[in-house]
Amino acid sequence: MKPCTVEFLADKNLIIVAGDWVMGNVTPNFMSVRHSLAAPLSGELNIQADALKSWDSRFVLFVYELQTYCQEKGITFNLSGLPASAQGLLKQVSAFPVRESGNKQIPPKSFAASIGVKTQALVHQSTDVFNFVGEVCLSLSRFVRGKASFRQQDLWLMIQDCGPNALGIVTLISVLVGLILAFVGAMQLKIFGAQIYVANLVGLGMVREMGAMMTAIIMAGRTGASYASQLGSMQVNEEIDALKTLGISPIDFLVLPRLIALVLMLPLLCIYADFLGILGGLLVSVTLLDISVMEYVVQTKSALQLGDFATGLIKSSVFGVLVAISGCMSGMRSGRSSSSVGDAATSAVVAGIVSIVIADASLTVIYQIIGL
Amino acid sequence: MKPVQIEVKNLTMAYDDFIIQENLNFKIHQGDIFIVMGGNGCGKSTLLRHLLGLKSPMAGEVWYQTTNLWQMNEHDRHKIMRRNGVMYQSGALWSSLTLAENIALPLQEYTDLSHDEIKGLAYLKLALVGLVGFEEYYPAEISGGMQKRAGLARALALDPDILFFDEPSAGLDPVSAKLLDDLILSIQASLGTTIVVVTHDLPSLFAIGTDAIFLDSSSRTLIAQGAPKDLLKECNNPVVQQFLNRGESPINGIINA
Numbered sequence: 001m002k003p004c005t006v007e008f009l010a011d012k013n014l015i016i017v018a019g020d021w022v023m024g025n026v027t028p029n030f031m032s033v034r035h036s037l038a039a040p041l042s043g044e045l046n047i048q049a050d051a052l053k054s055w056d057s058r059f060v061l062f063v064y065e066l067q068t069y070c071q072e073k074g075i076t077f078n079l080s081g082l083p084a085s086a087q088g089l090l091k092q093v094s095a096f097p098v099r100e101s102g103n104k105q106i107p108p109k110s111f112a113a114s115i116g117v118k119t120q121a122l123v124h125q126s127t128d129v130f131n132f133v134g135e136v137c138l139s140l141s142r143f144v145r146g147k148a149s150f151r152q153q154d155l156w157l158m159i160q161d162c163g164p165n166a167l168g169i170v171t172l173i174s175v176l177v178g179l180i181l182a183f184v185g186a187m188q189l190k191i192f193g194a195q196i197y198v199a200n201l202v203g204l205g206m207v208r209e210m211g212a213m214m215t216a217i218i219m220a221g222r223t224g225a226s227y228a229s230q231l232g233s234m235q236v237n238e239e240i241d242a243l244k245t246l247g248i249s250p251i252d253f254l255v256l257p258r259l260i261a262l263v264l265m266l267p268l269l270c271i272y273a274d275f276l277g278i279l280g281g282l283l284v285s286v287t288l289l290d291i292s293v294m295e296y297v298v299q300t301k302s303a304l305q306l307g308d309f310a311t312g313l314i315k316s317s318v319f320g321v322l323v324a325i326s327g328c329m330s331g332m333r334s335g336r337s338s339s340s341v342g343d344a345a346t347s348a349v350v351a352g353i354v355s356i357v358i359a360d361a362s363l364t365v366i367y368q369i370i371g372l
Numbered sequence: 373m374k375p376v377q378i379e380v381k382n383l384t385m386a387y388d389d390f391i392i393q394e395n396l397n398f399k400i401h402q403g404d405i406f407i408v409m410g411g412n413g414c415g416k417s418t419l420l421r422h423l424l425g426l427k428s429p430m431a432g433e434v435w436y437q438t439t440n441l442w443q444m445n446e447h448d449r450h451k452i453m454r455r456n457g458v459m460y461q462s463g464a465l466w467s468s469l470t471l472a473e474n475i476a477l478p479l480q481e482y483t484d485l486s487h488d489e490i491k492g493l494a495y496l497k498l499a500l501v502g503l504v505g506f507e508e509y510y511p512a513e514i515s516g517g518m519q520k521r522a523g524l525a526r527a528l529a530l531d532p533d534i535l536f537f538d539e540p541s542a543g544l545d546p547v548s549a550k551l552l553d554d555l556i557l558s559i560q561a562s563l564g565t566t567i568v569v570v571t572h573d574l575p576s577l578f579a580i581g582t583d584a585i586f587l588d589s590s591s592r593t594l595i596a597q598g599a600p601k602d603l604l605k606e607c608n609n610p611v612v613q614q615f616l617n618r619g620e621s622p623i624n625g626i627i628n629a
Contacts, residue, residue: 023483057493057496057528059495061496064499074407077439086562087562088562089563091558092500092555092558093500094498096502247495337467337468337510338468339468
């Protein structure tokens with residue numbers, strides 16, 4: 001490859017370019033040539049490229065910058081010395097008018113202004129949540145009156161997706177949580193020789209707290225995220241607009257079946273998780289603590305009352321609503337690009353888990369107060 | 373005769389057992405604007421994916437000059453693929469990057485140019501398609517026609533030897549479609565790039581095509597080959613005539629291309 005050269009003959013108003021202006025070769029930067037042009041140039045500038053072997057876009061860029069520079073200085077730049085194809089490209093570049101107003105400029109924000117913007121966004125978001133919840137309530141009331149329209153098939157599919165299809169992961173997680181509870185409890189209770197109370201600990205822990213909480217968190221990561229990305233990509237494909245133009249409420253048609261499916265399935269999954277957690281505790285007790293299966297079962301039975309199950313079930317229904325609402329809302333409010341679908345899924349999971357934990361804390365306090 | 377850029381030999385395309393096209397044989401010559409036409413679902417886009425190296429053929433070969441695309445190792449294949457520029461149907465711009473970043477990405481990945489040079493080149497490519505001033509815009513903030521032109525600018529980023537277009541005029545108004553055709557012609561004229569266009573837009577294919585093949589979905593193979601204007605005049609195949617005359621009975625001179 002021949003090195004690239006730029007030579008400026010001031011007396012002839014001529015610039016001579018030569019060499020291989022291609023990738024892999026060092027090409028001169030226009031800025032470095034510019035100062036040698038500055039003083040002597042006037043009237044007209046010609047370019048000669050007889051010794052130019054080969055070139056790519058960087059050559060065109062160089063000449064384009066030269067051309068722009070000449071325009072600024074009021075110099076006529078004569079392209080005719082260039083290869084015809086390069087001339088064609090340069091004409092193409094100049095063929096479109098420059099759109100000055102297009103340049104986006106983001107003014108720097110002061111600290112106070114950014115606090116203001118954040119606050120406004122927060123206010124906007126919270127009103128948005130209330131709006132959405134309101135819309136869902138209206139839709140629910142339509143459903144109760146039998147006026148909400150969605151495809152029954154959809155509901156069954158949703159139920160299958162967030163019920164039976166989730167059993168595998170719920171099984172694994174809840175057995176392990178039961179094991180962990182039993183382990184931690186056994187270490188402490190052994191000191192007092194009260195190993196048998198591991199059954200109380202695991203039973204009450206699973207039924208009142210962990211069963212509902214763990215299934216809800218699994219479902220927030222699994223189903224909430226999938227709701228958000230499904231609805232988000234429907235938003236991107238304008239499928240939601242298509243529903244609206246047909247006069248079908250997207251809340252009725254899309255959100256309602258998902259909400260109902262989760263609210264129905266989460267308590268069932270919760271009960272399932274409760275029993276498997278107790279099973280996990282039993283495994284630890286039988287293998288490590290020399291408690292017989294019968295002893296453990298009897299102790300668990302005496303520790304648990306039906307009311308305990310009710311507290312867990314109420315919690316899991318509430319969590320179902322929260323997971324469904326945060327998933328569907330993130331999806332419905334998603335933007336129209338592929339990255340915003342990802343953002344929607346993220347915010348669905350984050351909002352889902354945060355709201356689950358807050359609701360769990362509040363419900364536990366309320367149970368204490370009313371003595372459940 | 374112009375040198376052959378791509379040669380397809382006995383190509384059979386299939387998705388699992390479902391055969392889409394069989395026994396395709398054709399050559400794409402350097403500097404041509406080669407049109408792949410045919411009705412919906414005849415396998416035009418699938419053929420494009422085979423030519424690009426995105427899908428391996430069921431049987432047959434795709435040759436780039438003197439190399440068989442599917443007999444080389446992956447590294448060499450990627451090298452060849454990098455010499456192709458592709459404009460996808462809906463632009464396929466990366467939505468999380470601005471237009472300038474979209475064009476800069478291939479340059480950053482495959483060249484060791486400085487930041488300023490890349491910025492300059494991205495500006496130049498956008499200027500080439502008439503999008504100066506939109507460098508900092510995200511794809512979602514510009515119109516569909518602009519997205520297509522930005523897609524073209526990205527396809528041009530690495531100065532490709534061959535440019536592929538998947539339905540360039542789909543979704544564009546006639547004026548914008550014409551502008552894009554002119555752009556394709558002027559880029560071809562100045563760079564001498566070989567261009568492969570998948571389309572069924574009649575005005576566009578008559579305006580730009582210098583060679584073409586016609587894929588038929590019922591017989592599942594190539595039934596006509598030649599410049600679109602010649603096919604309109606000379607091809608006797610009723611399917612091709614129907615296609616080129618928009619389903620009306622062939623009357624010579626409807627399109628004075």
